[in-house]
Amino acid sequence: MAGEQKQQLFKEAMGNYPTGVTVVTTAAANGEPVGLTVNSFASVSLDPLLILWSIDHKVSTIQEFVKSGKFAVHILAGDQQDLCMTFATKGVDRFSTCKWSFSPEYNLPIIEGAFAVLQCNTFKTVEAGDHTILIGEVDDIQINADKDPMLYHRRHFASIPAEFYNTNK
Ligand SMILES: Cc1cc2nc3c(=O)[nH]c(=O)nc-3n(C[C@H](O)[C@H](O)[C@H](O)COP(=O)(O)O)c2cc1C
Numbered sequence: 111m112a113g114e115q116k117q118q119l120f121k122e123a124m125g126n127y128p129t130g131v132t133v134v135t136t137a138a139a140n141g142e143p144v145g146l147t148v149n150s151f152a153s154v155s156l157d158p159l160l161i162l163w164s165i166d167h168k169v170s171t172i173q174e175f176v177k178s179g180k181f182a183v184h185i186l187a188g189d190q191q192d193l194c195m196t197f198a199t200k201g202v203d204r205f206s207t208c209k210w211s212f213s214p215e216y217n218l219p220i221i222e223g224a225f226a227v228l229q230c231n232t233f234k235t236v237e238a239g240d241h242t243i244l245i246g247e248v249d250d251i252q253i254n255a256d257k258d259p260m261l262y263h264r265r266h267f268a269s270i271p272a273e274f275y276n277t278n279k
Contacts, residue, residue: 128263131186133197134163135219136171136178137212143205143219144171147198149262150241151183159248160233164241170200172242179232180216181246184224187257188269193221194260215250225257 111119135145146169154160161183165172175181186194196207209222216229230246237243261268 125264128261131194131260131262131267132163133184133186133193133221133224134175134181135184135210135221136175136181137217137219138171138174139177143210143212144174145197145204145219145221146171147194148183151185154245158233160245161228161230161248162243162245164238164243167240167242175244176232176235176242180218181230181232181244182213182216182218182220183228183230183246184221185226185228186260187223187225187254188260189257190223190260191267193223194262194267213250223257224254225259226251226253 129149130151132148132151133145134148134151135143138144146165148163148165150162150164152162154162163183165175193208196202197204205219210219212218213220213229218229220227220229227250228246228248229250230248232244233247234245235242236245258269261270
């Protein structure tokens with residue numbers, strides 16, 4: 111199969127794989143918060159508690175993430191669609207559009223309203239093609255039980271519909 115055709119099929123297959131959405135943040139060396147929308151997030155290990163996500167080498171803040179050695183993963187709630195778009199849009203002052211503060215324990219930028227927040231130390235980075243995989247050891251977990259997570263599929267964002275639970279009995 112030709113390389114271009116294979117890449118097209120890869121995009122179609124992966125774009126149809128439903129995921130949640132996260133925003134991952136860290137503090138740059140100058141103290142400024144940085145962050146981006148990420149759906150490559152996945153669970154890796156229970157002992158120790160490890161998760162991963164991958165960052166495109168083209169992302170402007172990749173060095174900040176590699177150098178800081180820690181990051182916070184926000185598992186977005188269904189009602190955070192604007193946040194999801196803002197943190198994927200270039201040239202926007204992302205943190206001026208949301209309520210956030212630095213966590214006292216880790217000095218990581220924590221955005222309000224997520225379904226869950228995992229504060230992590232970088233366990234390992236792995237170079238993989240045009241991305242770098244960041245594996246994080248989870249140090250702190252906060253869950254907002256009043257919220258539902260966001261679903262992402264074929265470039266659509268939504269809360270999980272109530273019917274979903276009825277059809278799986
Ligand atoms: C739903 C969604 C998921 C995304 N997942 C990733 C991801 O896993 N890794 C990544 O590097 N970029 C991902 N992006 C793209 C980045 O959010 C985008 O390239 C980044 O915000 C650009 O940042 P910059 O302007 O600082 O370069 C995703 C975008 C969207 C809308």
